[in-house]
Amino acid sequence: VTAAAAPSVLAKAAIVAVGSELLETTKVDTNSLFITEQLNAVGIDVVSKHVAGDDRAVLTHVLRSALAGVDLLVVCGGLGPTDDDLTREAVAEVLARPLAEDAALVDQLKRRYASRGLSVPMPLNNLRQAMVPAGGVVLDNPNGSAPGLWMDHGAQAVVLLPGPPRELKPMMRELAGARLRPRASGVAIVRRMLRISGRFESHIDQALHPLYEEWAAASPPIAATILATLGQIELHLSVRHASREQGAAMLERATAQAVGVIGEDVFSTDGRRLEEVVGDALSSRGLWLAAAESCTGGLVTSRLTDVAGSSRYVGTSIVAYANEAKTSLLGVPEALLAAHGAVSEPVARAMAEGVRSRAGADLGLGITGIAGPGGGTPEKPVGTVAIALASSDRTDARTFRFFGDRELVKFQASQAALDMVRRHLRAE
Numbered sequence: 001v002t003a004a005a006a007p008s009v010l011a012k013a014a015i016v017a018v019g020s021e022l023l024e025t026t027k028v029d030t031n032s033l034f035i036t037e038q039l040n041a042v043g044i045d046v047v048s049k050h051v052a053g054d055d056r057a058v059l060t061h062v063l064r065s066a067l068a069g070v071d072l073l074v075v076c077g078g079l080g081p082t083d084d085d086l087t088r089e090a091v092a093e094v095l096a097r098p099l100a101e102d103a104a105l106v107d108q109l110k111r112r113y114a115s116r117g118l119s120v121p122m123p124l125n126n127l128r129q130a131m132v133p134a135g136g137v138v139l140d141n142p143n144g145s146a147p148g149l150w151m152d153h154g155a156q157a158v159v160l161l162p163g164p165p166r167e168l169k170p171m172m173r174e175l176a177g178a179r180l181r182p183r184a185s186g187v188a189i190v191r192r193m194l195r196i197s198g199r200f201e202s203h204i205d206q207a208l209h210p211l212y213e214e215w216a217a218a219s220p221p222i223a224a225t226i227l228a229t230l231g232q233i234e235l236h237l238s239v240r241h242a243s244r245e246q247g248a249a250m251l252e253r254a255t256a257q258a259v260g261v262i263g264e265d266v267f268s269t270d271g272r273r274l275e276e277v278v279g280d281a282l283s284s285r286g287l288w289l290a291a292a293e294s295c296t297g298g299l300v301t302s303r304l305t306d307v308a309g310s311s312r313y314v315g316t317s318i319v320a321y322a323n324e325a326k327t328s329l330l331g332v333p334e335a336l337l338a339a340h341g342a343v344s345e346p347v348a349r350a351m352a353e354g355v356r357s358r359a360g361a362d363l364g365l366g367i368t369g370i371a372g373p374g375g376g377t378p379e380k381p382v383g384t385v386a387i388a389l390a391s392s393d394r395t396d397a398r399t400f401r402f403f404g405d406r407e408l409v410k411f412q413a414s415q416a417a418l419d420m421v422r423r424h425l426r427a428e
């Protein structure tokens with residue numbers, strides 16, 4: 001008596017990103033982050049990630065080692081028509097399956113090419129995209145010519161997806177919902193992220209310690225990781241739960257506990273970035289914000305206007321880099337600049353009040369600082385930034401000392417300025 005083997009549960013996955021550009025200095029593999037998110041959502045863990053250049057020997061070697069010990073291998077990139085696209089051939093070699101031209105795919109490629117109305121006939125190398133390893137199932141690519149492929153390999157599964165993110169994403173979503181979910185354990189990995197400002201990582205870590213222990217002892221346990229960058233701390237919570245809803249409810253409680261301990265320094269518990277949180281707060285109160293930016297060079301306004309709908313609260317901002325600009329555009333008195341220096345709380349206040357009244361806004365920000373690497377003095381080292389926030393009844397100012405290079409100082413200054421607005425609106 002022979003019984004058909006039940007399909008194995010897909011629990012562990014490896015990802016191979018293919019492309020020599022991913023080994024250079026300007027391009028990073030972002031596809032694997034999206035693939036991971038989709039796999040995690042159906043309860044598949046990613047246990048290793050690999051990046052391989054467009055080289056047949058390297059690729060077969062990496063594919064073999066990535067495939068060992070996982071249930072699912074997802075390979076992205078290198079499915080195009082050109083000679084450097086070797087994924088199909090390398091996978092066929094590793095799985096020992098001959099490649100054959102798929103007549104339906106040839107048809108489809110020809111029709112797709114014809115629909116573009118080009119006068120030259122389809123280059124023959126396009127037909128490489130119609131080659132399918134024996135037993136391979138074609139996955140439709142609605143946004144490009146390179147189809148994806150699915151192959152069962154014993155108890156394992158191998159998936160090939162095209163590299164361009166706009167092609168890969170819808171295919172990966174479809175794959176997760178249609179093919180992977182029924183084969184996965186159903187234990188979802190639920191995640192939640194809290195964003196925190198104005199504290200050091202060590203403070204947060206210490207404050208949360210009792211909660212870590214409680215979360216680790218929960219059933220199922222909640223994992224917590226802190227990621228600190230300059231200007232922002234992220235607390236990542238995750239739980240593996242047979243019920244996505246119950247997992248989410250556990251993280252909802254854990255989030256409330258963390259907020260209870262950390263307080264108003266938590267600015268986001270739902271994935272929103274600081275500029276979105278500030279924008280939502282301004283928008284819901286019907287307030288306008290104007291910024292006078294010196295050392296940030298417009299970064300605060302740029303971040304605010306990254307958010308769709310920002311025209312509801314951003315009307316005028318002024319980049320006043322030179323002292324003369326601070327005087328002529330914002331009305332900062334020359335005497336004030338001479339007495340205190342451009343990087344000072346009095347000047348930040350005058351900038352904030354100047355832009356507020358000139359823009360006719362409810363709130364005015366003034367930001368002036370030394371981004372470096374030059375320009376520091378013993379009293380005002382590189383990273384010194386004065387920030388003021390003017391409202392109808394008062395102007396508050398603070399001086400910060402940020403670490404890091406020019407870009408980091410600018411980012412932290414923009415973060416501190418937006419955070420001042422957030423805290424002001426909270427307190428109202």
Ligand code: AMP
Pocket residue numbers: 017018019021022028029030031032076077078079080085162163164165
């Ligand atoms: P390919 O499928 O190798 O022809 O990939 C085409 C393009 O997709 C590349 O030029 C990249 O811009 C992009 N791409 C490929 N792999 C990745 C990846 N892992 N992450 C982000 N973009 C990628």
Ligand code: MG
Pocket residue numbers: 018019020054077078079084085163
């Ligand atoms: Mg490529």
